[in-house]
Amino acid sequence: MITQFIQSLKRTPRGLFNPWFHQDKKNDLVPNAPEIRRKQLECYLTERRDRAKYLFIAEALGYQGGHFTGIAMTSERILLGHQEDKYGVKPEHVFRGETPLRTSRPDLTEQGMSEPTATIMWGAMIDLGIDPYDVVLWNAVPWHPYKKGEGLLTNRTPLTGEMEAGFKHLKTFISLFDDVQIVAVGRKCEQSLSELGIDHIGVRHPANGGAPKFRKQMKELIK
DSSP states (O other), X not given: OHHHHHHHTOSOOTTEEOTTTOOOTTTBSSTTHHHHHHHHHHHHHHTTTTTOOEEEEEEEOOTTTHHHHSSTTOOHHHHTTTTHHHHOOOGGGTOSSSOOOOOBOTTTOXXXXXXXXXXXXXXXHHHTTOOGGGEEEEEEXXXXXXXXXXXXXXXXXXXXXXXXXXXXXXXXXXXXXXXXXXXXXXXXXXXXXXXXXXXXXXEOOSTTTTHHHHHHHHHHXXX
């Protein structure tokens, strides 16, 4: 079912980058980068499907995270082991069944792309003693919204139509997991889940100064 779900993401609204089926010709390291990202996402989801307790859902994919890893709120720097010493986050916390690979060109950043949201999210999990395999990360808009004319290494707020396009995939994604607590990361995602009539708990988005409140809310949630 996970393979079929990933295939269902292929059709992409105009103005969005699809990391699993689009090649970022300017910034990808290799031509088969989309295939690498598909494999990494499939491994990540498969290893959690029968044991996840929480689904953390944020707004949209970002260029410093899932654009190059294929996994929401997860950066290359985590996959490559460059956040183990400082934050205790290991590549095997993400998945074990595949060799983690970068898909961005090394000249963009030597240690791989680093996303603030990803760093805070994974760091909080490890710091609070949460088993990373109890948590699945996803986005209400699974693709990457970028600023037209400024290139793919940008982020923007998804449009209403783009949010709506992600709704059917969001419902299917949630149905992959049984008996889980759904957590909306940020107000926009809370609105999306409310519109879909999906029960959830809301937490502050960790970006833009929200990290302390986010960590506090995560701690309370896990209790």
